[in-house]
Amino acid sequence: MSYDGRVEVERAFIGAGCNRVVNNVSWGACDLVAFGAQNAVAIFCPKTAQILTTLPGHKASVNCTQWLPNSKFAFKAQQLEQHLLLSGDADGVIILWELSLADKKWRYVLQVPQPHEKGVTCINGIMVSQTDAIFASTSSDGTVCLWEVVFPSISGGDCKLSCLESLYVGSKPMVALSLAELPGNTGYLVLAMGGLDNKIHLYCGERTGKFVRACELKGHTDWLRSLDLSLPIWTNGEANSLLLVSSSQDRSIRIWKMALRNSPANSIRKEKISLASYIDGPVLVAGSSSYQISLESLLIGHDDWVYSVEWQPPTNSSIEGIACYQPQSILSASMDKTMMIWQPEKNTGIWVNVVTVGELSHCALGFYGGHWSPNGDSILAHGYGGSFHLWRNVGVDFDHWKPQKVPSGHFAVVTDIVWAKSGEYVLSVSHDQTTRISAPWVKEPGLENADSWCEIARPQVHGHDINCVTIIKGKGNDRFVSGAEEKVARVFEAPLSFLKTLNHASSQMSSFTEDMQVDVQILGANMSALGLSQKPIYLQAVHETPGSNGNEGLDTLETIPDAVPVELTEPPIEEQLAWHTLWPESHKLYGHGNELFSLCCNHEGKLVASSCKAQSTSVAEIWLWQVGSWKAVGRLQSHSLTVTQMEFSHDDKFLLAVSRDRHFSVFSIEQTGIDGVCYQLVTRQEAHKRIIWSCSWNPFGHEFATGSRDKTVKIWAIEKGSSVKQLMILPQFSSSVMALSWTGIDLQRNDGLLAVGMENGLIELWNVSVRRNEDGSIAVPGATAALSLRLDPLTCHVSAVNRLAWRNSEKKQDSRSMQLASCGADHCVRVFEVNFA
Template sequence: MLTTHAVQVAERQTVLVPPFGGQKNHSVELQSLSLSKKGRHDCEQNAVAIFCPQTAQILTTLPGHKSSVNCTHWLPSNKFAFRAKQLEQHFLLSGDADGAIILWEFSLTDKKWGKVLDVPKPQKKGVTCITGIMVSKYEAIFASTSSDGTVNVWEIIFPSTAGGDCQLSCLQSLYVGSKPMVALSLAELPGKDGCMILALGGLDNNIHLYCGERAGKFVHACELKGHSDWIRSLDFSLPICTNDQENTLLLVSSSQDKGIRLWKMVLHDSLDNTERKKVKSLASYIEGPVLVVGSSSYQISLESLLFGHEDWVYSVEWQPPSVTSAERTGYLQPLSILSASMDKTMMIWQPERTTGIWMNVVTVGELSHCALGFYGGRWSPNADSILAHGYGGSFHLWKNVGVNFNNWQPQKVPSGHHAAVSDVAWARSRDFLLSVSHDQTTRIFAPWFNEGCLTNGDSWHEIARPQVHGHDINCITIVQGRGNHCFVSGAEEKVARVFEAPLSFLKTLSYATSQISDIHEDIQRDVRILGANMSALGLSQKPIYVHATQETRDRNGGEGPDTLESITDAVPVTLTEPPIEEQLAYHTLWPESHKLYGHGNELFSLCCDHKGRLVASSCKAQTASVAEIWLWQVGSWKAVGRLQSHSLTVTQMEFSYDDSLLLAVSRDRQFSVFSIKRTGADDIGYELIARQEAHKRIIWACSWNPFGHEFATGSRDKTVKIWAVENGSSVKPLLTLPPFASSITALSWLGLDRTSNGGVLAIGMESGLIELWGVSARSEPPGTIAVLASRFDPFMCHVSTVHHLAWSNSEKNEGCQRTQLASCGADHCVRVFNISVG
């Protein structure tokens, strides 16, 4: 949810790569860095992402769900951490759109995650909300709601020692009607041991209260009316002590009516009529129903109405309790509420000390025009930070850095794509990674070496968002020649677009790589564009020049800007630390320098040769005339060739490492090899030297051997085949790898040993798994061999289709000891694996 963007080591795994053609063994160490985040739910987002706010990095992802993950809940949560100090594990519940709930375990000793169990699935539709409480240090009660109108209550007993089993039992299943509940909260009633109260809210605008014994049945007690639109969030406080007695419980609710309501439940015998008349609060005049539980009764009243948000209030949450030994209960419940709204703000509400009237004391928000509001907010355990998540999965974190006063400042958070990531490419300098997605953005991730508190330079962040487009972006290629950083992207339109790095990015990259004095100095002298502005339609990005004012006057005959398009709204700046979402969304754009017209349908694949002279492009096609490959001259960006061979979409292309051959694979199950010759400064000669039906199903991927003219193809028929170009005129098969369990969707070949043509072939599958195979030539008997070197741990891999794989130094790297493999997938993730070869 790659998804922000700092990341951290998720797993390490050491394997032994078998000998390559009798050469030495190669030890491969895998270190996974996940550049993802949980974003907008769709059928591919089936994992739970765990990120650490302190380091702003994704720690790991938890695969296991078969549909979108709708909700999660910690056991123990921040509210009940004081009751679970003896637990050696923490647990996480996650519910998905199919109605499944999974219990995950995190070991506090070895920092490992594991799947504990699948909660039995009585729901027929998706889980909408989960809440739970710790009733003792080893026992918890949790409830889940579903869009099928049912609410299930469960009891779970955790093991007292590491390695023990959890005991799970279903206490009750409630049917709440045809209008689903989307919010719930669970609490223990004060002054009555073993009794609990369950609050439900949803589409009927009312809050339904159910009461029951811990091991008994919940019965409907009453309804709280007042909201005029859907209930979005509910949260009980911990019991509040008055005169050394726990006699009060507070419930806060929020709604799409833009209001927040605070409900008070007081044990009836704890407040007589005389004392009630002395209380100066809204509750003195607006009394609700009386809640009867056995021999006890609770007076419910409306404590306060909180208005301040200008749009739907999606979540409310009580500040986590502070642990204190002075209190009889061991905790102190602060009277402080956090709310998050679609108006792009979060607010903290507290009662005034003198009047008791609840007031808004803190307001923070997102000012970017790109933000569409907050879908939820959370406190940190010690309440010094607050986190919001918004449309597109964006995170927004503020921390109170004031000593004697409130001073909430934005902090770094993970960021990433919120739709399928379709392609990924390394910069020729290997300093950064570029990815494109169906969320209509292009993003740049890089390790920020300038952070002194982090080691090994593995603090990955999103440092720029060079393209924000109006169409889903399908493919990308980085121009590998000398000069300024340049890339070409193709989207669901018939045009390929060329972008060049502005001066603000080059300087930011210098800070990120800790090479401020010398990196890109020559390039920076020649770059006169500072940044870019987004046009009104969100397609083309206009340049902002270093001397924008002077150039604008010259362009308009000495007059000031006379059109809205020439007004520079964006403020491109040199970033000296990883940027936050507001900066990324608008101030890190790259200018568009050229548009490449010619294709008849939306672009599907792009590639660039290794000298940076030619770019090849293909589009979706159903006929041979549309399926042709176009060649573009880098610099002039003229079309210099139209290669015809296939009858359906060309799915991937790649130039050989000497740039003499172009390989293409297609949906028509064939591959083609073209000879590419430069006959003059601007003249390109090309010839089809081989075309062959190679697989029984669509061919999705291909990759060249960096040390020769061998290449690999991968197909939906679950096979990978290796071929060789002989004498520059024909192709022969060398090897077919054993069948895989899933369709092959991505390939990338790393060269390691020139003498044996040895290398490592990375293979990505539709299932999300990734494998490394050692490929080499043998002398006796002569031939090519391939042996499985590593099968990545599923916790390191994608949870759905791997779309692309790319080695950071995929060129001739004889004797290399360390490299990186990048992958992207339909699960919205970009992942980076550190691989050591020894």
């Protein structure tokens, strides 16, 4: 294959979980959802269930996002060509972004000046006209700031931002905000805020600022968690009242009414006293108008803290003179694992719960927030496990809410990533204590859209943070070994339910044939009571009658819901992933003295090498394990500190290890007989000035690359099987080198592509050629390298890249595209499509 050095890269997949904070998610009028994933702002499209991009800019974890306009103001966004997005982080920084709808391009607009001194906890904004928005932000530093944003008149134009007010609210900070225009054309705004003092504080001000404290509403008996002001409610052709809904950790929801005094609505309610009669509360004065506030309703139904409440977005009104109609419908989300929709009954006006979703998901661990889609036909929750849950109303004559596909991913640092034996899927492990498998789900012929990637299994759910993983290459069933913050490595084997699911995902093109499936007697796995071991569910056990184990009626620790391993015929949703796609654990490997740090397997699939965190030579041993018998067949000593990465050469003759002690070691490995392994230290050499984080072999020979915290990558070659020579040093990088992966392009010219991942999240591709003489010895100069491509920061990670891995493609040699997987500290797993010119 001829190749002229030019490379193009496209995003194939981003997997990421949502930060576990309230107010983190916002659904925009442009029908895109924004959420914080560590210090990235991730954008996903609910229609395709794919994460489109991540926006780099924050140095700390993102706490909250807010679209301008959000779904509530979709009716004002008809002619808008640019939509704005605000994001606030744990350092108090707020960033403004711009999305151009015409070309779907993102632009970093500005960082809001005078940041908060502590983390931003909530941002809420309203559109006061087609091109003018006002937003408020609150922080744990006890301040609430109000800002005005004027949208740019042309694409790429400047946004005008001005500070209207900064309010100090005291030592008990506010955590919930809501803004609205007061009805009656007064030109006044009302700002509702609530927090740790259990009260709702109402401030009133003009559009130019000067917000003054108006009154406070008491009633809740615990921290306020969420507030939402409705749009003006129309009665008899005029807008004369607003509704405010509040939720709290006291498990209740309250609806408050703010009615313009001396308005018809107020006098009508005075005459007609019904069950929905209210208690007069304080009066809010705004300029020459005053508003009577009263408690309209108290909603009790959730069994745990109610983290969010939100009015259904308005629908365009058919009545002349009324721009939009505010539906009487509220969505609430709670830590009791449910979301509820509340509406008033037609006859009595009493608010009742009309829809409940989510109560069956024993894996969700509660919801941190719920959101309406702009047209009100879908509701989205984000949960404790970083997961999304989306329901859509598919009923025609009556409500029928059905779960929909959503993106998913890790919600903590992703530590390691590896491709399946034949490249059908990618397996990632994380400090969120899960192992996840992502794969492209092949569309049926004739359907539009390309194959869409999704998470298809969660083989390991564990009680420890997982640090490393390796897939056992070679024939037979899919197996992997993972190492966590414990001294044991665990071996897992693919059950039959997964192999059948993989067949559906790859449209029957899986390398695992029907004949091989006959040998697999394990259907799936069950979690043990303490969550530390996964027990197999055998095929024959499924056919036995339940209760035949003799333990019927015994209340033991083991009485947790049984997993039901299923053959998935379409991309799974969170409920299926979290419980029914576990793999059984077949072996535990004991030997290391500390928590495991790195693992690798040879290409033949017969040896696994493991290392652990170490401060001394005896603990820094590399253990070799025989695949199958799982006996320890070698203990390799060379390093004095943690071995950070290991890799076998492509002919399995050498094992390369790099360490925190700034040295690399090369061992010769030879298999003798069935169980025997002969190994010898070829060389140990100090290679860098700082920790060596990563290494990778040239697929065509005995050359390898090492990458270090000293921002350099060096290329080395083994000469005559006994010594190592440095071939070249790549130009210094902008940040510490954390990950390397070398793949072959052209065997004749010994050309390869070296992917370099850095601590700042950026990835570069380098074209590396190794020059040899006819006798096989290294020529002079031994290697040449040229930068092929710097990946666009919008497609890269936003914090350290932890691992890179090229797909082991079994495609023809002349294939002009390859896939590169990466994982990082920003909780993301990414797959790039790399096309050669």
